[in-house]
Amino acid sequence: MSGDEDRGGLLYGPQPDVAGASGYPSAPPRMGFFTDTSVCIGCKACEVACKEWNAVPEDGLELTGMSYDNTQGLGADSWRHVAFIEQRGPFGGGPEPGIAHPDHEDLDVFTAASRLGTDAGAPGPGAPAAPPGGAPEGAADERISPVSPDGRTELRWLMSSDVCKHCTHAACLDVCPTGALFRTEFGTVVVQEDICNGCGYCVPACPYGVIDQRKGDGRAWKCTLCYDRLGVGMEPACAKSCPTDSIQFGPLEELRERAQARVAQLHAAGVTDARLYGESPDDGVGGDGAFFLLLDEPEVYGLPPDPVVTTRDLPDMWRHAALAAVSLAALAVGSFVRRPR
Template sequence: MGQLSGPTDPTADAGWPADRPRKGFFTDTSICIGCKACEVACKQWNDNPRDGDLELTGMSYDNTVSLGASTWRHVAFVEQGAEQIAQARRSGRALVDLGMPTVRSAAPSPAPAPAGGTPPDVAPVDTTPPDTPEFRWLMASDVCKHCTHAGCLDVCPTGALFRTEFGTVVIQPDVCNGCGTCVAGCPFGVVERRSDGTAAPTTREGQRKGEQPPVPKRGVAQKCTLCYDRLLDDEIPACAKTCPTTSIKFGDREDLVAVARERVAELHAQGMTEARLYGANDRDGVGGTGSVFLLLDEPEVYGLPPDPRVCTTDLPEMFRRATMAGVGMLAGAAIAFLAGCR
C-alpha cells in the first residue's frame, strides 16, 4: 500500500494533481564549510528567536546542538582522526559492494577551459588526496527530511500538518493545538514544540545573556517548512539561496537524487569511498526523504538515525492482525454462544 510505506508519490497521495514535481534539498556535506549561513538565513526568514542559552557547548564549533522548535537548520561539526577516516572509507566501500550507490567507471569530467575555447592537451595533474589524511573535520547542515511517509503528518489528529503541492510537509500554526503527537511521530526527532517559557518563569525578557527573548507562536509544534511561502512565489528556500558553496541545493527531488548519485561516483573515483547518500533510497523505512544528504561517514556520526522507520509503516499489518483477532474473537464468541445454546 503506497500510501503508508514504500516508494510512492506523496503529493498525489495527498490529493494534489499528480503532475507536480516533488521539491527537496540535496545537502552535499563534502563541500560544506560550516559557516552556518543556513541557520541564520532560516531564522531571519522565519522570524525564529534565538533558542540557545548563549553558552559554549564544547562540541567543536556547534553551539546550537540540534534541530528544534526555533532552529530549523543545524550544522553539525565532527572531528575525526585517521582510524575513524579509514573506518568510514571501509564502510563506504562496503555499501558500494552491496550495490548502492552505483559507481560509474567514468572519471569526473575534465576541467573546462577558463577563458573559453578548447583547452589544449595539458598533462593532467594528479588531484588524488594523500591516502588517508590524519585528521578531518566534518560539517553537515541538517534539516527536516520531508519524508515520503511522514510520521508527524500521519499521526496529527487536528490536520495542522499537511502535505503541500510541492510534496513537502508543513505545520499550520493557526491549526495546531500543541498536542505533541507529531513530536513522538517523527523518527528523526525534528519536530519540537515552542517552549512557553514556564520552565524558567523568573527569567527576564530580553535579548542578552540570561534573558529570554520573546517567543512567538508559543506551545505550537514547529519545524522547517521548506519555505512554503517562498516556493509559492517561485523563490528558493532561504537556506539554499544563501549557501555560499552550494552545499545546500534545492530543486526537483528526482533531479537532485541524480546529481547526488553522480557526485558520490565522482568522489569514489577520487578515492573518497567514504561518500554515501542518505535518504535517497525509496525503499527505506520512510520511503525515502525529500531532503537528501551526501555524507562522509555513517549517519550515526552526524547524529542521524541509521535506519529510520515511520511509525505508521506497520499500520496495515496491525489493522490486519487486529481484524483477524477481532474476527477470531467474534468467531469464538459465536461458537461459545452456539455451543451454549445447545
C-alpha cells in the same frame, strides 16, 4: 480514499507521486534538498537565513562543548542545524579515525578535494611537490600522508547542515489527529501551527527525531521547506544563502542524478568514503525529500543508519484489532445463544 492511502499520500510500497496521492492531480515536480557536506564550510548562513525568514526564535548562543556547534540538534527553535564533527586520523577509506598511520596510501579528503578537475596523478593546488627521485620504497608519500612532518595527526572537520527530511512515508502525517500536518503540492510536509493542538504524537513518530514542541507554546514546529517561498517561485532561504552550494534545491529526481554524479567524482578523486544517505526510494521511509552526501557513516553525523517509518505496522495492527473485536463479538453472541434456560 483507497484502503492503501492516507491523507498524506503515503503508500506502504513504491510511491513516487506523493503529491498526486495526496489530492493534487496537477502537482508540480516533487521538490527537495540535496546537501553536499563535502563543501560545507560551517558558516551557519543557512541557520541564520532560516530563522530570519521564518521568524524562528533565538535558541541560545552559549557554547555547548561541541566545537562551534551552539544548537546541538534540530528542534522547535532550530529548523536548520549545522554539525561540527572533529576527527583525527587518516581519511579516505583507510583505518578508523583516531589511529595515525603514516604508510596509508589513500588520498585524504583535503588532498583529494584539491585534485578535483586535475590529473589524479599530479599534486593539486597547494600540495607539496614529491621529493626528487620519488619517495623511498615503503616510505609514506608526504603529498598524501595524513600525518604532518612533526608527527601530529591531521584533524578533519565534518560539517553538515541537517534539516527535516520530508519523508515519502511520513509517520508524523499518520499520527496527527487534527490534520495540522499535511502534504503540500510540492511533496513536502508542513505543520499548520494554527491547527496544531500540541498533542505531541508526531514527536516520537519521527524516525529522525526532527519534530519538537516549543517550550511555553506546546505546539509542534519544524522546517516547512519555506512553503511560502515555493508558492511564488522562490527557493528556500537556507539554499539561497548558502555560499558554497552545499545546500542545493530543486526537483528531487534531478537532485538525485546530480548527487550520483558528485559521488562518482569524489570516488574518482580518491575520496572513497563518500556516500549518499536518504536518496533511495527503497529505504525504510521510501526515500527522503532532503538527502545528503556524507563522508563517513551516518551515525557519525547523528543520523540513524537504517531509518524505518514508525507507523509501517499500523495497517496490520488495525486489521488484527478488527479481527479480535469480531471474534470477541462472535463469542459473546454464541454464549448468549447457547445459554441454558
